[in-house]
Amino acid sequence: MNELSWRYAGWRVVIACFFAAVCAWGFGFYGHGVFLAELHKRHGWSSGLISSATTVYYLVGAVLLAFVNDAVNRLGPKRFMLLGVVALGLSAAVIPFITAPWQLYAAYVLMAFGWAATSLASIVTILGLWFQAKRGMAISLALNGASSGSIIVTPAMVALTGWLGFSWAVPLTVLGMAVILTPMVLAWVDWPPPANPPAASTTASAAPAPSAPAVAWTKARALRSLGFWSITVPFGLGISAQVGFLVHQIAILEPAIGAVQAGIAVALTGAFAIGARLTMSFFIDRLHQRLATAILLVNQAVALLALTWSSEPLALYVACCAFGLSVGNLITLPSLIVQREFPPAAFALVTNLSAAVNGITYAFAPGILGILRDATGSYTVPLHVCIAAELLAAVIVLLKPRRV
Numbered sequence: 001m002n003e004l005s006w007r008y009a010g011w012r013v014v015i016a017c018f019f020a021a022v023c024a025w026g027f028g029f030y031g032h033g034v035f036l037a038e039l040h041k042r043h044g045w046s047s048g049l050i051s052s053a054t055t056v057y058y059l060v061g062a063v064l065l066a067f068v069n070d071a072v073n074r075l076g077p078k079r080f081m082l083l084g085v086v087a088l089g090l091s092a093a094v095i096p097f098i099t100a101p102w103q104l105y106a107a108y109v110l111m112a113f114g115w116a117a118t119s120l121a122s123i124v125t126i127l128g129l130w131f132q133a134k135r136g137m138a139i140s141l142a143l144n145g146a147s148s149g150s151i152i153v154t155p156a157m158v159a160l161t162g163w164l165g166f167s168w169a170v171p172l173t174v175l176g177m178a179v180i181l182t183p184m185v186l187a188w189v190d191w192p193p194p195a196n197p198p199a200a201s202t203t204a205s206a207a208p209a210p211s212a213p214a215v216a217w218t219k220a221r222a223l224r225s226l227g228f229w230s231i232t233v234p235f236g237l238g239i240s241a242q243v244g245f246l247v248h249q250i251a252i253l254e255p256a257i258g259a260v261q262a263g264i265a266v267a268l269t270g271a272f273a274i275g276a277r278l279t280m281s282f283f284i285d286r287l288h289q290r291l292a293t294a295i296l297l298v299n300q301a302v303a304l305l306a307l308t309w310s311s312e313p314l315a316l317y318v319a320c321c322a323f324g325l326s327v328g329n330l331i332t333l334p335s336l337i338v339q340r341e342f343p344p345a346a347f348a349l350v351t352n353l354s355a356a357v358n359g360i361t362y363a364f365a366p367g368i369l370g371i372l373r374d375a376t377g378s379y380t381v382p383l384h385v386c387i388a389a390e391l392l393a394a395v396i397v398l399l400k401p402r403r404v
Contacts, residue, residue, distance in 0.1 A: 003134050010130035010192065014142050016184040017123045020081060021145025023177045024118035026153025027092040028111055029146070029243075030266060032366065033250040034157050035095055037259070038166045039104070040251070047251065049101060051370030054247060055363050057108035057115070062359025064116035065352060069125050071117070077126045078189045084117020085181055093174045096167040121352050124335065128348055130192045136339065140281045140332055147277065147328045150270025153177075158263030217346035222353050226401040227341055232354045234397035235334050236361035238297045241386035242330060244365035245304065245323070252379045256311040265320045272324030280329055289337050294394040296326035301390035304383050334358075
């Protein structure tokens, strides 16, 4: 069946990938804010110590991203994603029961495998098997699950922690994830039928790309490309600031508004991320995507600045909502810029390699912010560092080279 039809089986794969993103970002991204706050209260461990484990998690996950395509080809989409669900769920479920820092590191290394198999690179690779003409829409719809994770998973863990305690909250949330996601992966995620051969759909792009010599793209060639770095560097800076803030968001807000209200702020951040991404999806292809990126980065810088100026609950909610307007689109835009500026055959390689490099970059963000917080006694300096990174990224992303 043609992918332009809503009865096409690939759209059910999109649904499964959406819920995979809900779980991946809910536990493996936004969930770190909950884990940091609770482990600090329970064991008295410093923010720097806990954040350093998060850094190890992102580093391991970033290295694994480079091998996602190979793993999908060897294991198949279904088995690969199922293994990711198991690793993600098991690692999250044991976090309330750890009693020593080394156990946190071990849990986060296991979680990194789950993250790699259920997050951006995995979703882009699997949906690339199914879609050509509607690839951009399919990826955008599926990645709305990333922001939905902050609306569904994080508030659920916070609410259940207040009601039943941290030791019950995380395993129950994991159980809910398994009950919903596992049947979808078993039923819908698989190789496409022969009419949609993987070789064609993983290398084609829905949007026209500039003409280029028929020279094979490799990782080495991409790493030598100014076009690659003109995308990777600004998004590395911007997403690092974004990741650093989101991991520490609950710890930043809780002293001023309390744990439950901080969870609501996280949910609002995710809700505005979803709304902004859905809205922009209707016209993003007609925009100057680099300029749009710069505007989104400046918006986040202004939102972070507002957080340093006020402790009033309403002001903090508004700042989090404003920050959320950029969250989802900053995740989606790198692949769209790659699709526009690179030849179709380079799309998957450049997108995944950029994601891997950025993963290594933002891996250090939570740890750096935690160390700065411990050294200065507040989050004022860490937030100003994030603001500087966002503004620098906004300038660099506008510097498009003439040739990729």
